[in-house]
Amino acid sequence: MADITGDQRIQSEVLEGLATAVNHRRWFVELALPYLGDNPIEIGSGLGDYAIEWAEHLPRFTATEADPDRLIQLKERMAGHPSIEVRQMLLPAQDAAGEYSAAVSYNVLEHIEDHVGALRSMSDLVRPGGRVIIIVPAFMFAMSQVDIATGHIRRYTKKTLGAAFAEAGLQMEKIHYANALGLIGYYGATSIFKMAPKEGPMVKVYDSLVLPVTKAAERIVRPPFGQSVFAVARTPH
Template sequence: MADITGDQRIQSEVLEGLATAVNHRRWFVELALPYLGDNPIEIGSGLGDYAIEWAEHLPRFTATEADPDRLVLLKERMADYPNIDVKQMLLPAPESNGEYSAAVSYNVLEHIEDHVGALSSMKDLVRPGGRVIIIVPAFMFAMSDVDYATGHIRRYTKKTLSAAFVDAGLEIEKIHYANALGLLGYYTATSIFKLAPKEGPMVKIYDSLVLPVTKAAERIAKPPFGQSVFCVARVPR
């Protein structure tokens, strides 16, 4: 099996910092929600922030985590949510029962060397006609010390992510960039000022002032670039 690379401590610090970006998370929750179906599985749930918000709208949800220490914390947190199951999962995975309505994974694929194998495993987890929903960081020029420290192997364009989906046997329904202003802010912070996106005033200002403007603009027209690539693909029937 392929392992997830990077410093787990730094990954946790970044996750904790980004957990304070409430508007950003709610935007990305909304992007996937129409495609999740009635029984989705999330690959790489981290601290469970997305899982909790998605599960509010669903009868059943499965959250997963590869790191054993983070898995313990995830199980403890999800004990208060009876419709959320928690399990350990590392991709590529041998499980292929196809019982889930969708597989969703945010900011995980860029950590995995065999990303086509990981997408293929997600496809095998989902019943025919269901979806695989992915968000990954965009554009290699934005690759920074923060990316390497958190275990990023690559960043994507629509073209490179599309190629991985097609190689995994998935049928792309939707793919676009998201959070154009976020890319500019991330590049400035991490590549020029050498800062990590941890909890603090910079994240709060971005989330409260910049993010709502970006979200509103991108509802009108999808940008030609962004901090992330969002993709929805169907599992062939």
């Protein structure tokens, strides 16, 4: 089994900071919703922010976490959400059973050494013809000390993520960059000013003023770059 590397304290600080970026989260929630089906599983749910929003639209949802301490926090938070089941899961998994309509994982694959094995495990969790939905950070030039501290092994392009999906036996259905202005802001903050994307006024200003403009523009024209790569692929029939 592959482990997810990185400083847990810094990971938690970043997760808590990004939890305040409500518009950003809702945008990425919307991206996956059409592909989730009726009973999806999320790999690496963290504090459960995405899980809670997705579960509002679905009859059943399974949230998972690999880190034992964060798993306890996740279970406590989900106690008030009866439609959400919580499981511990570390990828690649050996006991995957194809019972889910989709497997979704946001900002997790970049932590896993055997990312092709992780994608195969996600595929094995899903019914034949279901979807695997991924968001990962984009472009190696943006790899910063924040990435390293939070356990990022790599960042992706459409080409490198597509190659990993193909090697895992998944059929690509959709792949594109998202949040072009976010990449510029992230690179400036982390590589030039050496700041982490934690809770604070900069995150709030970006989320309330910049993000809505970016989202509206990218609905019209897909940008040639972005802070993230979004991908949807089908499992083999």
